[in-house]
Amino acid sequence: MTENLKQETVLVTAASGKTGRRVAERLAARGVNVRAGSRKGEMRAGSRKGEMRFDWEDGSGWARALDGADAAYVAYYPDLAAPGAPEVMRAFGRVAAESGVRRLVLLSGRGEPEAVVAEGALRESGVDLTVVRSSFFAQNFSEGAMYEGVLAGEIPFPAGETAEPFIDADDLADVVVKILTEEGHAGLVHEVTGPRPVTFGEVAAEIGRATGREVRYVPVSGAQYAEMLQRFGFPEPESQWLADLFTMLLDGHNASVTNGVRQLLGREPKTFAAFARDAAQAGAWSA
Numbered sequence: 001m002t003e004n005l006k007q008e009t010v011l012v013t014a015a016s017g018k019t020g021r022r023v024a025e026r027l028a029a030r031g032v033n034v035r036a037g038s039r040k041g042e043m044r045a046g047s048r049k050g051e052m053r054f055d056w057e058d059g060s061g062w063a064r065a066l067d068g069a070d071a072a073y074v075a076y077y078p079d080l081a082a083p084g085a086p087e088v089m090r091a092f093g094r095v096a097a098e099s100g101v102r103r104l105v106l107l108s109g110r111g112e113p114e115a116v117v118a119e120g121a122l123r124e125s126g127v128d129l130t131v132v133r134s135s136f137f138a139q140n141f142s143e144g145a146m147y148e149g150v151l152a153g154e155i156p157f158p159a160g161e162t163a164e165p166f167i168d169a170d171d172l173a174d175v176v177v178k179i180l181t182e183e184g185h186a187g188l189v190h191e192v193t194g195p196r197p198v199t200f201g202e203v204a205a206e207i208g209r210a211t212g213r214e215v216r217y218v219p220v221s222g223a224q225y226a227e228m229l230q231r232f233g234f235p236e237p238e239s240q241w242l243a244d245l246f247t248m249l250l251d252g253h254n255a256s257v258t259n260g261v262r263q264l265l266g267r268e269p270k271t272f273a274a275f276a277r278d279a280a281q282a283g284a285w286s287a
Helices: 018-029 059-066 085-098 113-123 147-152 169-180 200-211 222-231 236-249 260-265 272-281
Strands: 009-012 033-038 050-053 071-074 103-109 128-134 154-157 189-192 216-219
Touching (some): 018 033, 050 059, 103 169, 154 200, 169 260, 222 236
Parallel strands (some): 033 050, 103 128, 154 216
């Protein structure tokens, strides 16, 4: 990292999320001026670093969050494939360009045609853009939607026997930080995965071995998963969209690995077994 890049201010959106938190921590450890944007952040007039309020559903605060930032890590919630995401990306890109932001690093989903449309909408801004298309995060089982299932001993999901090369969020964060602190990535698309595809049944077995408790995978249909989400309080349209998205992503077209992590970081990505072991030792499932 050059001294010039070290003096940059980087806005990290969704800075309290799985990847945003890790990216912000790593950038700060490198001496980069980090502006952590989150829905819970405070909106301070004239603030150029530190915690800022940033809400994807409320564009009125974007200009203030981007003011004075040289670069931004863009992690859109709920997903770039969500309805309306292209319009949000187009609007955000316009504000970023007007604010003088020079570089954007966008987190995208691997094998999501709708996400590619949203990528293109952000690219229209003219700001140098690097896209990181990622496989499912291993941390979905320790910090995300499937955490409660692990604690309950059953992980219901519409995956069947399809394998997924889960990536550790720490590896993803290392990739993003490298791109943000180096020149030469503008216009590129990096596709990153873990080192080996594993089925959800294998995932449950690995977590069971790491925790010493019984954990099993329960295959369900997309319709059953949507019904389950509605029982947990999700609105019907969102439940159906999520079920359709996961069913599409786990139809087998993503059941392969890439060498993106190795190319960018010069090392192999963490295996799911290593993730499960480290997470268990850190007390991720101690509840």
